[in-house]
Amino acid sequence: MVAVKPAEINAVLSRTPDVPVVLVHGPDAGLVAERVGRLVKAVINGDDDPFRLVRLDGDVVASDPMRLADEANTISLFGGKRAIVVRAGSKSIVPGLKPVLEAPPADALVILQAGDLARTSPLRTLCERSRAALTIPCYADGPRELAALVDDVMAAHDLRLENDARAHLMSLLGADRQTTRNEIEKLALYARGANAVTIGDVDAVCGDAASLAVDSLVDNTFLGDLKRLDVDCSRLFADGNDPGVLAGFLLRHALLLLSSRAQVESGAPVGQVVDRMRLHFKRKDAVQRQLAIWPAQDLQIMASDLGQTVARCRQNPPLRHEIARVAMWAVAMRAARHRARS
Numbered sequence: 001m002v003a004v005k006p007a008e009i010n011a012v013l014s015r016t017p018d019v020p021v022v023l024v025h026g027p028d029a030g031l032v033a034e035r036v037g038r039l040v041k042a043v044i045n046g047d048d049d050p051f052r053l054v055r056l057d058g059d060v061v062a063s064d065p066m067r068l069a070d071e072a073n074t075i076s077l078f079g080g081k082r083a084i085v086v087r088a089g090s091k092s093i094v095p096g097l098k099p100v101l102e103a104p105p106a107d108a109l110v111i112l113q114a115g116d117l118a119r120t121s122p123l124r125t126l127c128e129r130s131r132a133a134l135t136i137p138c139y140a141d142g143p144r145e146l147a148a149l150v151d152d153v154m155a156a157h158d159l160r161l162e163n164d165a166r167a168h169l170m171s172l173l174g175a176d177r178q179t180t181r182n183e184i185e186k187l188a189l190y191a192r193g194a195n196a197v198t199i200g201d202v203d204a205v206c207g208d209a210a211s212l213a214v215d216s217l218v219d220n221t222f223l224g225d226l227k228r229l230d231v232d233c234s235r236l237f238a239d240g241n242d243p244g245v246l247a248g249f250l251l252r253h254a255l256l257l258l259s260s261r262a263q264v265e266s267g268a269p270v271g272q273v274v275d276r277m278r279l280h281f282k283r284k285d286a287v288q289r290q291l292a293i294w295p296a297q298d299l300q301i302m303a304s305d306l307g308q309t310v311a312r313c314r315q316n317p318p319l320r321h322e323i324a325r326v327a328m329w330a331v332a333m334r335a336a337r338h339r340a341r342s
Contacts, residue, residue, distance in 0.1 A: 003128060003135045012134065013038040016081065019134050020072070020104035021097070023127040025088075025114035026138030027242040027314075030178025035136055036085060036113050043083040043109050051077045054084045062091035069096070072105040081107050088114035094122050101132045116242070116317050139314075140245045141174050149177075150184055154197070157188040165199040167278040172206050174249075213239075217246065218253045219286040221328050222294065224335030233325055243324030244313030250328065251306040258299040261291055293338040302331050 004012050013035060024035050044052045054071055061068045068086065076082050086093060093112070100110055117124040127133040141149065150169065154161055161169065169187070173180045187205045191197045217232035236246060256277065263273045274288045309327040313320040 003137050009035070009136055012136065013042065016042045017109065017134055019132050020108065021100060021110045021112065021127065021130070021133040023112040023114065023124065023133060023135040024138060025112075025117045025124065025135065027116040027244055028138045028140050028177050029115065030176040030180070031138040031141070032113060032115075034177055034181070035138060036111055039109065039111050040083045040085065043081050052080055052082045054082065056084065056086045058087055058089035058093045059091045061086055061093045061096040062089070065096040066099065067096060068093070068110065069099040069103070069105075072100050072108040072110055075107060081109065083109050083111060085111045085113060088112060088123065092122060094126055097123070097126065101126070101130045104132050116244075116314070116320075118317050119315060138177075140242075140248055141177060141180065143170065146170055146174055146180070149180065153181065153184040153188055157192065159188055159191055159194070159197055161197045162199065164278065165197050165202050168199050169202045169206060171279070172202070176245075214241075214246065214249055215283060217328075218249055219283065219290070221250060221332045222253065222257065222290045222335055223286060224293075224332045224337070224339050226329070226332050226336065229328060229332050233328060237321055242313075243320040244310055247306055247309045247313055247324045247327060250331065251303060251310060254299055254303040254306055254331075257287075257290060257294060258296060258303055261294060261296045261299055264291055265296055290335075293335065293342050295338075298334060298338070302334070305330065 017039070022039060024032050024039070026032055040053060056068065056071065068084070071084055072082075074082070097110075097112070112123070112127070114123065119125075124135065127135045147170065150161070150166070150173075169184075173183060183206050187197065187201060190205045191201050194201070213232055213236050217229065217236060220228040220232055233246075237243065260273045260277055263276075264270055270288055270291055273291065274284050277287065279287055306327060309323060312323050316323065
């Protein structure tokens, strides 16, 4: 069965799937873990029977291919459907999964938890082609998903975000679902009892969540500061940030600059345009300089190139660091040329 469409994922997670195997995979490890947790909850419904939830290491399944089928066909001591979570490791679990797909268990859901799998990955291919499996991809949250998550958490705490605080908070989030949720929850706890959450509250609590290194990477890339870009890139890669996600941040910024530059070229004052971008005050000067050196035509080219970079990072996970780094340098070198002419 093909991957579940993004618009249908929440509906799938709200009930026990009618297939015996679900593969949850993607570069956003926090979102993968969250969706695995929702599937487990849907199956066992809060039951504390330890026999209804089993967690297996993928390498263990790979070394004993019949282990998964045996576990999936074991009946719970006190009855009820069982959830079996398998975290994919470095070894292939395909041999252990095939018997489960060919002879589906009656009272178990096998949940496969994996990272960013290439389209040609044997595990992903097997699940997408099987009628006994669902695959749920987990990519970095876009603006719509971030807005929904912010609204859900704020509503759960009976809080209201002021408009400027909301815009500022949205600009700080999105690299990883678990990190994003943790920061929103932290903000909600900080503002408990207040009538509304202000931009001051966001700055006080979520400043670190902005990942200043990401902001620095974006600004140094579009300002053409190659030395600082290299430092930022190496630090973010070393910290485990996904290159495709970082390329996505650059793409989002290129589109923002393109829209704003079009306003400037139509006669709007640069300072006024920057104010409407609702940036953190510490970034306004850097972004104003970017608007001054980048023509709209080149920003459009860069946005197209960065969009292709994001896609290539997803299609070629082993090469994603090199792909992203080359794209960042291409943008920065063009920025440096523009700056030299200005």
